[in-house]
Amino acid sequence: MSSAKQSVTVIGLGPMGQAxxxxxxxxxxxxxxxxxxxxRADALVARGAVPAPNVxxxxxxxxxVILSLTDYDAMYATLxxxxxxxxxxxxxxxxxxxxxxxRTAARWAAERGAVQLTGGVTVPPSGIGQAESSTFYSGPRQxxxxxxxxxxxxxxxxxxxxxxxxLAALMYQIGxxxxxxxxxxxxxxxxxxxxxxxxxxxxxPHAVExxxxxxxxxxxxxxxxxxxxxxxxxxxxxxxxxxxxxxxHTNADAGVDTALPAAVVDLFRRGMDSGHAADSFSSLVxxxxxxxx
Numbered sequence: 001m002s003s004a005k006q007s008v009t010v011i012g013l014g015p016m017g018q019a020x021x022x023x024x025x026x027x028x029x030x031x032x033x034x035x036x037x038x039x040r041a042d043a044l045v046a047r048g049a050v051p052a053p054n055v056x057x058x059x060x061x062x063x064x065v066i067l068s069l070t071d072y073d074a075m076y077a078t079l080x081x082x083x084x085x086x087x088x089x090x091x092x093x094x095x096x097x098x099x100x101x102x103r104t105a106a107r108w109a110a111e112r113g114a115v116q117l118t119g120g121v122t123v124p125p126s127g128i129g130q131a132e133s134s135t136f137y138s139g140p141r142q143x144x145x146x147x148x149x150x151x152x153x154x155x156x157x158x159x160x161x162x163x164x165x166x167l168a169a170l171m172y173q174i175g176x177x178x179x180x181x182x183x184x185x186x187x188x189x190x191x192x193x194x195x196x197x198x199x200x201x202x203x204x205p206h207a208v209e210x211x212x213x214x215x216x217x218x219x220x221x222x223x224x225x226x227x228x229x230x231x232x233x234x235x236x237x238x239x240x241x242x243x244x245x246x247x248x249h250t251n252a253d254a255g256v257d258t259a260l261p262a263a264v265v266d267l268f269r270r271g272m273d274s275g276h277a278a279d280s281f282s283s284l285v286x287x288x289x290x291x292x293x
Contacts, residue, residue, distance in 0.1 A: 006027075006028055006029045006030055007029065007030045007031075007032075007061075007062045007064070008024055008029055008030075008031055008032070008062055008064045008065075008066060008150055009031070009032040009033070009034070009052070009058050009059065009061055009062040009064065009065045009066065010024070010031060010032070010033050010034075010065075010066045010068065011033075011034050011035070011055065011058055011065060011066070011067050011068070011069070011078060012035060012067060012068035012069040012074075012078075012095075013033060013034075013035035013037075013040040013041055013044070013068075014040075014068065014070075015125040016068050016094070016121070016124075016125050016128065017035070017066075017068035018040070018043075018044065018125070019125040019126070019128035019129065020066060020068060020094075020128055020129075020154055021033055021044045021049055022044070022047070022128075022129070023128050023129030023153050023154060024150075024153055025044070025047050025048055025049060026129065027153050029150070029153070030050070031044075031048075031049045031050065032049070032050045032051075032052050032058055032061040032062060033045070033049045033050070033051055033052065033058070034051070034052040034054070034055055034057075034058035036078070038051065054082070055078060055079065055081065055082040055085075056082040056084070056085045059079075059082055059085040059086060059089055060085050063088060063089055063090055064089075064090050064092065064147055064150060065089050065090065065091050065092065066092045066094060066154075067091055067092065067093045067094060067095055068094050068095065069095040070095065070096075071095055071096060071097045071101075072093075072095055072097040072101045072102070072104075072105050074095065075093065075095055075105065076105075076108075083112050086109065086112040086113055086114040087112065087113030087114065088113060088114070089113075089114045089115075090114070090115050090116075090117060090143055090146075090147060091109055091114050091115065091116045091117070092117045092119055092147070092151070093105060093116050093117070093118055093119060094119040094120075094121055094135075094154075096120075096169075096172065096176075097169060098169060098173070099166030099167070099169040099170040099173070100166060101169070102116075102118045102138075102165050102166045102168070102169040103164070103165050103166045105165075106118065106139065106165035115139070115140060115143055116139055116165055117137055117138075117139040117140070117143050117144060117147070117165075118137065118138050118139055118165045118166070118167075118168040118169055119135050119136065119137050119151075119168055120135060120136040120137075120168045120169055120171055120172025120173075120175075121133075121135045121154070121155065121172075122134050122135060122136070122155075122172070122175055123155065127155070128154060128155065129153065129154070129155075130155065130156060131156030131157075132156060132157070133155035133156060133157065134155050134156075134157035134158070134159060135151065135154060135155045135157070135158055135159070136159050136161055136167075136168040136171040136172055137151065137158060137159065137160045137161065137168050138160065138161045138162050138163065138164055138165055138166065138167035138168035138169075139163065139165045139168075140163060141160060141163065144158075144160045159171075182211075184260055185260070186207060188251070188256075188257075188260050188261065189203060189207060190203070191251075191256040191257065192250065192251055192254055192256055194256075195254035195255060195256050196254060221280075221282050224280070224282060225282055225285055230276070230279045230280045230282050230283035230285075230286070231279065231280060232278045232279050232280050233280075234280065235280050235281055236277065236278055236279065236280065236281070237268065237271050237272060237276045237277055237278070237279055237280065237281045237283060237284070238272065238277040238278065239281075240268055240281040241265075241268045241269070241271075241272055241277075244261065244264050244265050244268050245265055247261050247264070247265075248261040248262055248264075248265050267284060267287070267288075268281070268284070270287055271283060271284045271287055274287060
C-alpha cells in the first residue's frame with residue numbers, strides 16, 4: 001500500500017477510539033488524532049500518531065475520518081464549529097445513536113459536502129483489530145467499497161446492510177436490546193442466588209447452559225413469527241404466565257428487587273388479556289410491535 005492509502009483521522013479518543021488508533025498504527029497507517037481532552041492522545045502520539053491542534057486541521061489532514069464519540073449530539077458539538085472543513089470528507093460515524101439520528105446526520109453531512117458512512121461496532125474495545133470481530137455499516141456502497149481495507153482494520157468482518165444510513169444503527173440497537181436485557185436477567189439470577197446463599201460462580205455453569213440453549217429457540221420461533229403462526233401446539237401463553245408468576249414470587253420471597261420480573265409478568269398478562277392464552281407465547285411479539293395506547 002502507498003502511504004496515501006494508509007492515512008486516516010480519528011476524532012474521539014475514549015477507550016474505543018484509542019483501540020482503533022492502536023489498530024491502525026499496528027497496521028502501518030498514518031493516523032491523525034484529535035480529542036477534546038488532548039492528554040488522552042499522549043500514549044498514541046508516543047507511538048507515532050499525529051495530534052491535530054484543532055478539529056479543522058484534523059478534518060483537513062485526511063479524506064477518511066473516523067468518528068468515535070458518545071453520540072450524535074457530541075458529533076454536532078465537535079464538527080459544527082469546523083463545518084467549513086467537511087467538504088470532501090468521508091465520515092465513518094461509529095458513534096452510538098438512533099437510526100433516525102443517523103439519517104439526519106447523513107443529510108447534515110451531505111449539506112456540508114461530506115459523506116457519512118454509518119457504523120455499528122458489535123464488540124467492546126478489546127475486540128477492535130480482531131479478525132473475528134464485526135461491524136455493521138450502511139450508506140453509499142461505493143464509499144464502503146472504497147474504504148473497506150481501512151474498515152477491516154477496525155474489525156476483520158464488515159457487513160454492509162444497505163444504502164439507508166439508518167440501517168447500521170438499527171442493527172446495532174437490535175443487538176443492544178438483546179445484550180442489555182439479557183445481562184439484566186443474569187444480574188437478576190445472581191441476586192436471587194445470593195439471597196439463597198449461592199455465589200455467581202456457583203450458578204455460572206447453569207447460567208451458561210441456559211444461555212447456550214437460546215439459539216435453538218431463536219431459530220425455532222423465527223420462521224413461525226415471520227409467517228404469523230403463533231399456534232399453541234408446542235407452548236401456550238397460559239403456561240408461560242404461570243411460570244413467570246412463579247419467577248416473580250420466588251424473587252419476592254427472597255427479598256430481592258422485583259422490577260424486572262414484574263415487567264415480564266405485566267407483558268404476559270397483557271397478552272392474556274388480549275385473548276392469546278391458548279396461543280404460543282411468541283404471540284407477545286404482536287403486542288410488542290405496537291406501542292401501548
